Every structure is written in structure tokens, then in C-alpha cells.
Amino acid sequence: MDFRKHAIAAIVVLSAAPALAQSPEGIAQYKDWGVYVASTGSSKVCFALSKPKDSKPDGVKRGDIYVFVTSRPGENVTNEVTIEIGYPFKDGGRAQAKIGDASFSLYTKGEKAWVENAAEEPGMVGAMRAGSEMIVTGTSQRGTNTTDTYSLQGITDALNRVASECK
Secondary structure, three states: OOHHHHHHHHHHHHHOOOOOOOOOEEEEEEOOEEEEEEEEOOEEEEEEEEOOOEEEOOOOOOOOOEEEEEEEHHHOEEEEEEEEOOOOEOOOOEEEEEEOOEEEEEEEEOOEEEEOOHHHHHHHHHHHHHOOEEEEEEEEOOOOEEEEEEEOOOHHHHHHHHHHHOO
16 A cells, blocks of 8 residues: 555545545555654644455445544644544444444545544554454445455554654
């Protein structure tokens, strides 16, 4: 996995953030996780991003699929987990992330999912740092159940770098 493969995904990530004049710059790669930074003036966004190692079912047409963990110090946001599933979720649907024995309920909107209970987000990030893989399940508007499996190798180093870049 290299920065070129993530360039489009990184731009999409920033399109959800406040407008930034600068495109994200890939600054480091830690195993399966890339680290990106973008800024303009006093606004800065830093994030770690990874694509799934496996997606099921095979042959389903989907857009970009990835997970990213974002810090925006100007908004007092640290380690916000967002999952891009590559299709519109079922309206009012929920998704789930499982890391080892821990499960996290995700609320969905459009093609994205976030931790349903914000108080659980630090626990999810801690589980990601300690785990080896994360399995995300969700249902599309058309009723297709999907499962994406992410490697968590490199997440700790990537998040440490995000923290140092976005103080």
C-alpha cells in the first residue's frame, strides 16, 4: 500500500472537512496505514488512512472503501474514526465494527459511518491500537450485507505520527 493508492481517498476525506486550500500531503507509511496532513492558515487536518485487506461479497460494485482516523486541533477533534463503505447505507441503518472481542455500534449517513456513542471512541481507538484486524459490517440501501476486513498493522505508529503532526 502506498501514497499514490490513497491520494483520491485522502482528497475525499478532506472534502468532508472544512475547506482547505492545500491538498493532503502523504507524509509517512506505517505498514498498512498512511499518514496525511493538509493545512491552510491556522487550520490543520491530520489523519491516518487504510483500505481493507478483504471485502465481501465479491463482485459487488462499490466506490472507495477505507477507514480513517482524523485529528483537527482547530476544532478540538482528536482521533475521530470514520468509515467510508463505498455505497449508500440503508436509511436509518447501523453498521458494526468488531476488533477482537470488542464491538462498536456505528451510525450511518450516506456512505459514511461513525461511532454511535462518542464516549466509546477512545475505547475503539485503543482497541485498534491493540488489535490485529477490524471487521466492519453494514447493509446497503439495496439490502446487500457487506463485510470489510482491515489490517491494524501500523496503526499505532500512524496515530503517534498524526498526534505529533497535529498538536
